[in-house]
Amino acid sequence: MLEVSDLTVRYGAEIALDGANLVVADRSIHALMGPSGSGKSTMLRAIAGLEHPDGGDVRWNKTSITDVPTHRRGFGLMFQDYALFPHRTVAGNVAFGLRMQRLDADTVRARVTSVLDLVGLPGYETRSVGTLSGGERQRVALARTLAPRPRLVLLDEPLGALDRSLREHLLIEMHSIFAKVEATVLYVTHDRDEAFTIADQIAIIRDGRIVADDTPEGLWHNPPDVWTANFIGLENLCTLAGLARLGLQPPMTGATAGAVPPEAITLATDGTRSGIVVGSHFRGGAYRVELDVGTDAFLVAWSPIGLEPGAQQRFEIAAGSVRWFAD
DSSP states (O other), X not given: OEEEEEEEEEETTEEEEEEEEEEEOTTOEEEEEOOTTSSHHHHHHHHXXXXXXXXXXXXXXXXXXXXXXXXXXXXXXXXXXXXXXXTSBHHHHHTHHHHHTTOOHHHHHHHHHHHHHXXXXXXXXXXXGGGSOHHHHHHHXXXXXXXXXXXXXXXXXXXXXXXXXXXXXXXXXXXXXXXXXXXXXXXXXXXXXXXXXXXXXXXXXXXXXXXEEEOHHHHHHOOSSHHHHHHTTOOOEEEHHHHHHTTOOOSSTTOOEEEOOGGGEEEOTTOSEEEEEXXXXXXXXXXXXXXXXXXXXXEEEEESSOOOTTOXXXXXXXXXXXXXXXX
16 A cells, blocks of 8 residues: 655745645555646655655555665656657567566566557567557556555556547556456546546646545535536536526535536526527537526536527436535
């Protein structure tokens, strides 16, 4: 188990990590998600030993590794550019970490074959990495990372250079691969879809601090504040006044805003609320409908059919599904 406690990293006067805390459970995939400049890559580098913290501690299985050199931590790192050796074959790249462990040639050869099979590249041993597609290079980089059987896998935006359709396919494959080898993974990304697809747990970092840490389902249904709700892509964030105009009142004192999940809105001819359709866009199986509900307030709902812009549309809201915030 990885434990990060009160981690602080400074670059001159700039504070990149400001007392950050994180726990990554054994055999889990934990995503670390945040906007650019939030400190997510700095945290990964500090965990890897590539940055020495100005304060705090990094522990593995209750033992501090803060002063342990990178090459002795037993962690595997994979970055967005893959950092493959262009002059080596696929096998030569995958075997690099194994040879650093001074394993015999037969063991290295068997492990390379095994891990290439695992990532879906059987028979690629003699291929030049320069002849591979982006997705294939990503698989080679993953194979090289997994070959030494690291006790923690660290990935920093590993799919950022690939197009979206390929990313979605590889995310599913990577999740399956990590489950097969029972890997413990910290997956750094700024992409919500990546984090929600691959992770068992998602931590949100903002200004060098972890501001939320929950399962994907828990984070989506109960974000801790408006900033987090907006960052993970919740739609229909409204002020108290806007929600009051829709007949919605907070169940607790101190609320400052709320979010109406699109799935909580039912479009119906006998609905008690109404709005004007300002947009209706097909999104592969359903239509994303945008409603002007008055005084510059808009709601997004889903419909099985397209609606004509300018038409009045009645709807209902499941009040119990509204998420309230007390920032």
